[in-house]
Amino acid sequence: MKRNLLTVIIGALLILIFVLLLFVFQVRQSEVAVVTTFGKPVQNINQPGAYFKWPWPIQKVYKFDQRVQNFEDKFSQNYTRDNNNLIVTVYTGWKISDASAFYPKFLGSVPAAQSALENMLRNAKNAVIGHHDLSDFVNTDPKQLKFDEIEAEIQQAVQADLSTNNYGISLEFLGLKKIELPESVTQSVFVRMNADRQRLIDKEQYDGAKEATIIRADADRQAAETIANAQAAAIRIRGEAEAAAAPTLRVFEKNPDLYIFLLRIEAMKESMNQKTTLIFDDRTPPFDLFQHLPTNTVSQ
């Protein structure tokens, strides 16, 4: 009886496992699933876990990767509102959000979904880029730059399209990948940039010369000022000295004749400091001593 019990338990367990395998399926963390009854979607599963189903051929389960997938579109040429031709590429992150909608639309094919997405992206880009000027795409003023707005507008347009068509796809994010110009336009941009550079070169040269001249002139002015100040100080110093000497000078007033005589002597001495030749006749003292000497004047 004991052995029988064990056998029964094991048998029951085996049957249970078999039944579970038939009736239960798992959905992993990164998956979504749809259950179909005779091909018709009846249950949508968004949460991971174990679920019940009727065995084949009544019900079938289709599981899809619900993680974010990357998709980039081919570049397309679009005209901005101010008639600039731009070549724009976007990248997106999309995922399967509703397996019961996704499965019948695309039969579970990711490439089919992406080509539908690409069409929607093309339309959305056409619409959005045509509503913006080039200055919305590139601008040094952050307030006028509408880069993020453009991305958001394209994303909203695509998302609206996805909801309308009930594709079971959600667009998680969208960003601009490339903004380029047609090849011929790059050439004219180069011409303009070249002209800009030439202007910059001239400006640098002109500014350099101008600033250097200003600096030098300022230096000269400061130097002249410094010397002028020094000269003023020198005059003041002399003035002070003369003022200090003034009381002493009164001494000379006691005898102006003597003073004038002494001044004349000094002046005479002063004048003979330089290389001087004096011609005297022999009546001038002290050469009058020579006056009556026998000389060779006669023979001359």
Added chain:
Amino acid sequence: MSEEHPKHHDHGHPHAHGPESDFAPEIQDASSQALSEALRSSFAVVKIVMVLMVVAFFGSGFFTVGPQEKAVILRFGKPLGEGENRLLGAGLHWSLPYPIDEVVKIPITEQQIVSSTIGWYHTTPEQELSGEELPAGPSLNPAIDGYLITGDTNIIHSRVTLRYHIEDPFDFTFNFVAASNTVQNILNNALLYTAARFKVDDILLNQVSPFREAVQNRVEEQSEEEHLGIIVEQCDVESRPPRQLQAVFDQVTIARQNRDKALIDANSYTNQVLSQALGESSMIINQASVASANYVTNVLAEAKRFNDLEPLYDSDPALFTQQYLVKAMGEALTNVEKWVQPTSDNGKSTEVRLMLNREPPQPKVPPGS
């Protein structure tokens, strides 16, 4: 029932035939007894095997996680634990066997590197290594050459290398099919977006590191927004003007250097002129001070001499004058070239004619020196 009696050995009735008649079938079928023995022993083997299988079944639940990876246990597809606890670190772990539990291992390399794929002209790794590059055509083909449009609608080449590590491997693995591609897209977008806000000269020269920081900020912002679970470690940006305009960009650089040099020259001129002026002015002041001091001293000396001479003069002015003059002339004439012309005998005045060479003008000595 009678057949079962022999099994009750405790009833104590000695039946001579009993045991014989009871054991007869077994004895009759010795081969079946052998079979039974064999079955019993093989059943024991089966039991051992079954136990081993059960042990193996549960033992298969052990797994190791290496130092460069994390693991997540999915029970019926659902991760076990919450938040940080979902991730099992390096070591030995146990899970229920498949299909109840499933172990997902996530490799975590120390550092991931990703480079931008836009913004740079067409080049190959070999060309990069050798430093040679194909001559640039007159224009840029959008299908081949990458470039960026700057905020002042100029064209520039720029590329960026991002180093990051995965902070949250759970999101990185379970939310994205190819998260590293998403990082790359975000990097490209950040480069495009940042270039669209900067001027070409700022990217190349004036604001190189603000540009780099702006790219990094954008990457961080966007990966935060998309819950990528990464941490940016380093972000290196390289930029250059279009090759078609390299020469003229270089000329601008040279012009800037020349301008800087002119300014440096002007500044050193300023220093020189000012220090000269300071030297000169201190000389002027010194001279004035010395001259003033001399003047005062001289006046005092003169006054003293005057006071000394005055009594002599007062006693006989004519004599004093005469004496003093002769003495002074004697002193004065020592260094002077002299020419004494005798008076003519006939009392007529003599005429002297001199031929003078004009001397070179002497430098003027400033007064007071």
